[in-house]
Amino acid sequence: MTIKAFVFDAYGTLYDVQSVAGVTDAAFPGHGDYITQVWRQKQLEYTWLRSLMGQYQDFWAMTRDSLAYTLKTLGLEATPELFERLADAYNNLKPYPDARAALEALAGYDRAILSNGSPAMLAMLVRNSGFEDLMKAVLSVDGKKIFKPDPRSYEQVEQKLGVTRDEVVFVSSNGFDVAGAKAFGFKVARIERVSPAALREELNAAGVIGPKTMFKALRMQAENLGHEADWTIGSLSELKGLAG
Amino acid sequence: MTIKAFVFDAYGTLYDVQSVAGVTDAAFPGHGDYITQVWRQKQLEYTWLRSLMGQYQDFWAMTRDSLAYTLKTLGLEATPELFERLADAYNNLKPYPDARAALEALAGYDRAILSNGSPAMLAMLVRNSGFEDLMKAVLSVDGKKIFKPDPRSYEQVEQKLGVTRDEVVFVSSNGFDVAGAKAFGFKVARIERVSPAALREELNAAGVIGPKTMFKALRMQAENLGHEADWTIGSLSELKGLAG
Numbered sequence: 001m002t003i004k005a006f007v008f009d010a011y012g013t014l015y016d017v018q019s020v021a022g023v024t025d026a027a028f029p030g031h032g033d034y035i036t037q038v039w040r041q042k043q044l045e046y047t048w049l050r051s052l053m054g055q056y057q058d059f060w061a062m063t064r065d066s067l068a069y070t071l072k073t074l075g076l077e078a079t080p081e082l083f084e085r086l087a088d089a090y091n092n093l094k095p096y097p098d099a100r101a102a103l104e105a106l107a108g109y110d111r112a113i114l115s116n117g118s119p120a121m122l123a124m125l126v127r128n129s130g131f132e133d134l135m136k137a138v139l140s141v142d143g144k145k146i147f148k149p150d151p152r153s154y155e156q157v158e159q160k161l162g163v164t165r166d167e168v169v170f171v172s173s174n175g176f177d178v179a180g181a182k183a184f185g186f187k188v189a190r191i192e193r194v195s196p197a198a199l200r201e202e203l204n205a206a207g208v209i210g211p212k213t214m215f216k217a218l219r220m221q222a223e224n225l226g227h228e229a230d231w232t233i234g235s236l237s238e239l240k241g242l243a244g
Numbered sequence: 245m246t247i248k249a250f251v252f253d254a255y256g257t258l259y260d261v262q263s264v265a266g267v268t269d270a271a272f273p274g275h276g277d278y279i280t281q282v283w284r285q286k287q288l289e290y291t292w293l294r295s296l297m298g299q300y301q302d303f304w305a306m307t308r309d310s311l312a313y314t315l316k317t318l319g320l321e322a323t324p325e326l327f328e329r330l331a332d333a334y335n336n337l338k339p340y341p342d343a344r345a346a347l348e349a350l351a352g353y354d355r356a357i358l359s360n361g362s363p364a365m366l367a368m369l370v371r372n373s374g375f376e377d378l379m380k381a382v383l384s385v386d387g388k389k390i391f392k393p394d395p396r397s398y399e400q401v402e403q404k405l406g407v408t409r410d411e412v413v414f415v416s417s418n419g420f421d422v423a424g425a426k427a428f429g430f431k432v433a434r435i436e437r438v439s440p441a442a443l444r445e446e447l448n449a450a451g452v453i454g455p456k457t458m459f460k461a462l463r464m465q466a467e468n469l470g471h472e473a474d475w476t477i478g479s480l481s482e483l484k485g486l487a488g
Contacts, residue, residue, distance in 0.1 A: 034447070034453055034461075038458075038461055038462065041462060042462070042468075045289075045292075045420075045462075046467075046468075046469065048289075048292040048293065048296060049292065049393060049420050049423070049424075049467070049469060050469065051296055052292060052295055052296060052391075052393055052394045052424075053393050053394070053395065053423065053424055053427050053469070054394075054395065055427065055469075055470065065468045065469070066468070068468055069465070069467065069468040072440070072465075072468075073440070073443055073444070073447065073461045073465055074444060074447055074448075075440070075444040147296075149293060149296055149297050150296045150297070150298075151297065151298065176289075176293050179293070179297065180293075180296075180297055183297050183299065196316070196317070196319070199317055200317070200318060200319040203278070203317065203318055204318075206452075207452070208450075208451070208452040208453075208454045209278055209452075209454060209455050210452045210453060210454070211453055211458060214282075214455060214458050217278075217282055217317045218282065218285060218286070218289075221313070221316075221317055223290075223293070223313065224286075224290070224309045224310070224312055224313040224316075225290065225293060225294065225297070225299075225309070226299065
């Protein structure tokens, strides 16, 4: 197997979606964790549901619609200015600590992002994190108007990078994305941000299982969708070793 | 508007998915609530994700795959016999207390179910609850091999009941199903099992927001998907009044 490219998911893989918690908790003290988790869960659900309904709108719309849903469940109202500031937190996500060094170590390969994010969101994310020079391409599913894990959402990679799917290692922490990318035909490395043992311990230690633990249980484990990753890694720094 | 048929969602609308909690908690004391909520959430996610991936399997497979996922997060192992007993809880869901009388009151109209459930699951559910004589048709999305809210999942109703979509009141508690049915062209009545005020109160009263409250927040409120119900009702008994 010849590996020519490493293609990364953005949200949850290179960038930590939990890093919006500072903004959500500052805006609504005591509600930050709940808002952070429900917002992300609904943001994803809306990508799946609108894709199924054949009523695509871009990820910025999904980010805003899911935020509005979340605040409504709490009966909270945000001024237009505050709402924009909250939504904009998704354009300023912090990269995971292992992201930059791992990308730099893969300098001999094509490196790219393929994300649900809209082109404008991804441009801000990559610029704000200083990853611009590390990427050959930043691809958005918006080019196909369909969200992951629909196979069409993965199609641009081959054409844009000039590689075949079996020459690509696709990297994601999101179980649905791992399954979709693997079903599409990429080699897939799953970055395991929460190990099964750590989750078990957290679930069993909790008196009441709270929103963040629930989020880890729902979103940060390998899915049972019939397609397993080729590799499961604990840090992005392990990617270099996969290329042999 | 002439209403000729009332078509019901099954899981969460006529039948209470929370009624598996007795079985899950008896099997794994102290874990019943967590298992009940994560199982249902993943069961739905897997219908959406497999539909998007173009890799349909029926709802019985989704029910089992999501149960296996859920138990794995806890590090629990079920014997094959126990696993079957747990999965079978979905064939013995309790009807909501308002279901039978409401169906009986609509005797002058065609009454039917259109559900994600497999034909075998729905047959057991309807038989076990004694609703057989109240239904003109029990329709499964399995006839189209695609899950809700894909528009194709709603197509059978017109042909099987001999009505047009604007003559149908579709009834569901599931926000994604309300949106899908409305986008398809049915009249839609949303049965609100948890009011926004009750959810707000529960969210604000909780020291830690637990799995069941999280489930209500994620699954039992109107979705922000661009399609609202024509009516929101607090009890199925209100359906008769809608027909005028």
